């Protein structure tokens with residue numbers, strides 16, 4: 033098949049290319065002066081036509097993967113001014129793990145980290161090993177992403193392998209690989225492939241996604257040889273205006289049909305985008321794991337678009353309909369949880385969430401995880417450490433800057449970037465294996481680049497972390513915060529390496545580096561460590577220096593601004609406040625006292641505006657004028673909290689019946705018990721001052737709870753309905769669903785995060801009762817001060833909205849004399865989210881359908897479930913709520929959107945007058 037001299041050339045190159053690509057720093061030292069003229073193999077003519085004939089026999093010989101046949105082979109050597117080919121160290125044996133699998137014939141590098149157990153094979157090299165391999169990744173270190181078994185293709189099948197091109201074209205055709213080479217110019221491009229899941233392990237540590245745990249080595253670069261897809265399209269002539277997509281299908285056999293995906297025709301037909309139908313990788317036939325005998329290469333896009341074991345190319349008016357074209361490679365909105373994504377098909381079919389181009393990304397490879405650096409303080413030489421790593425971007429965009437931070441993201445410095453891909457732009461190389469390797473007229477950047485940043489040992493020893501971020505030429509940027517989502521793809525927040533400093537027995541300082549995670553199931557990395565320690569890993573703070581930065585980090589915004597100063601606990605009575613000299617003005621904002629004296633000179637509105645409010649409550653004026661900046665400033669002048677004057681202070685118990693609550697006075701209760709109810713809800717019990725003291729809360733009413741956040745010092749308050757039984761004495765129970773800080777809601781719920789910080793013995797304050805509705809019992813309600821007889825009560829609650837509903841429900845059902853009947857719908861996400869289910873079911877079992885119609889609906893499909901699935905809607909309301917009547921009332925408590933978009937219109941459709949009959953808690 034191939035002229036003898038070329039076979040010799042290939043075998044010669046195997047010995048001479050050894051070690052030339054072993055590391056980027058070595059690559060740096062390679063002669064970089066390209067020849068001034070076009071380089072070409074002596075046997076090749078210069079014109080395209082004559083070239084096709086010369087390439088006729090140009091498939092690498094033998095045309096079979098090196099790992100399966102003559103593993104000693106290497107691709108033909110490249111001229112010295114180009115990045116050198118990696119040494120091909122293909123394994124010659126089947127690894128133990130593959131023996132019992134359908135891939136028991138594929139020879140794989142045992143050094144690769146297996147990410148999905150034995151089968152299918154998904155793997156990446158250890159990051160340090162990949163990085164040291166240099167610009168071109170040898171096949172045995174290239175990451176692999178297989179959805180199923182590798183199609184087994186022998187010599188004979190490879191020779192007969194065909195690709196059918198059909199659909200909306202003027203001439204359908206089926207090519208063998210030989211024919212492809214004969215008909216079209218053979219080209220080679222250096223292309224970086226990156227899996228969309230690269231760095232997903234970091235997302236999985238924050239919260240498990242639907243995908244497995246790629247480290248930061250799900251990215252590799254090779255020379256891919258084949259023909260331009262654009263040339264094939266030109267040949268088959270897509271039918272204008274009808275043809276819109278090019279659909280690729282692989283030869284693998286997966287449970288939901290073959291792997292397939294598509295490209296827009298306009299992209300595929302554009303040679304600038306560089307899409308290839310490729311049969312060789314680094315000058316050798318593709319390895320089975322990489323698509324032998326032929327695959328698609330789509331530069332600049334996620335690896336998932338580069339279909340392996342290519343069988344068909346269909347020109348179509350619609351995108352690929354392959355299962356994995358929809359059910360993979362999506363970046364869903366961050367609020368869609370994995371269970372929800374699994375249950376709700378529409379997310380996957382929404383074209384807005386498809387991933388095509390790679391986003392900009394970078395990682396630190398040196399120092400490696402657990403690498404140690406010994407600092408020699410005795411030497412006069414100022415030693416430095418070259419921090420190094422990779423960066424890449426998508427869509428052919430160049431990485432235009434890489435920045436390093438040594439102070440946890442406060443300041444950044446530019447790193448030095450090398451673009452080995454640019455060396456290919458200097459001159460065109462031609463030979464019978466690579467065809468034309470010509471980037472001289474290309475502006476696209478399809479490869480990773482490498483960056484270096486020298487840090488002196490002294491400075492490194494004073495840092496707690498190294499961080500890197502990159503930007504591309506469209507100013508796409510790596511963000512500080514992680515965009516967590518159910519598939520965990522395209523993770524590109526800043527890459528952070530923690531630094532731990534210890535001093536040896538001999539007095540030497542040792543720095544040890546810690547990467548965020550380790551690929552696959554391997555434990556380790558600062559993310560897991562900090563998570564176990566209960567820290568917020570989405571806003572990591574490293575070491576002592578980080579603690580100083582903490583208050584500076586997230587600047588509170590508008591409403592979230594804390595108006596008090598941490599540590600200020602002084603109580604100031606009204607007398608003391610009023611007696612203050614007005615030339616040293618104290619004023620009150622939201623019950624807190626401020627001393628404006630130090631700010632008189634600098635106040636932008638002049639000192640008079642402060643003197644004018646001396647001795648007064650300035651809350652209204654202050655909020656009317658000041659921005660978030662002004663509010664932050666105010667906290668600096670906080671001196672204490674205004675308390676009622678001693679002479680006016682009322683005794684703790686003022687009610688004649690001795691009940692606890694007071695409408696106009698905050699009163700302390702002490703946390704005495706916490707019980708976990710489900711994955712995110714807790715029962716908090718607070719003791720009243722007296723063990724036999726009634727609470728004093730009518731059924732259907734609420735209390736204000738106020739607490740001071742232990743982290744920010746901020747006072748926060750919300751209305752809650754307790755779940756303690758009516759008539760309970762000496763305590764009050766609150767059922768609280770916690771919304772803690774997470775990747776999705778970085779600040780978490782302000783109040784519930786405060787609850788989470790409470791420890792037994794801590795106090796909160798209560799004030800109440802409040803609310804416009806009271807269930808008085810005996811079929812009587814008092815609503816907006818009007819007393820009414822109620823015989824039918826519909827109740828609708830979303831999630832934790834059960835609490836006020838439950839009070840009324842208990843009261844109605846426990847009173848057996850009345851005939852009032854109740855209908856309840858409890859709407860939740862999953863079965864586990866249903867609060868107070870046991871009690872509801874017991875009430876139902878006790879009182880039966882006659883008095884109590886109970887129904888649940890879940891938005892996420894459970895296994896076996898006798899109630900409804902789906903969000904609340906008109907049909908559910910009509911089926912499970914009472915008909916409108918003169919003695920009917922509907923009570924609702926849940927999210928605003930549920931009430932205004934579903935409940936109100938739904939009840940109106942049933943004929944309810946919501947103004948007169950809908951009580952919203």
Ligand code: MTE
Pocket residue numbers: 174175176177178179180225226227228281282283284291292321322323334335336337338339340341
């Ligand atoms: N093509 C087929 N036929 N089957 C596959 O499972 N995986 C895709 C893509 N092409 C896949 C495929 C994915 S998700 C990626 S990231 C790349 O192949 C990985 O290519 P590699 O294994 O050669 O690195």
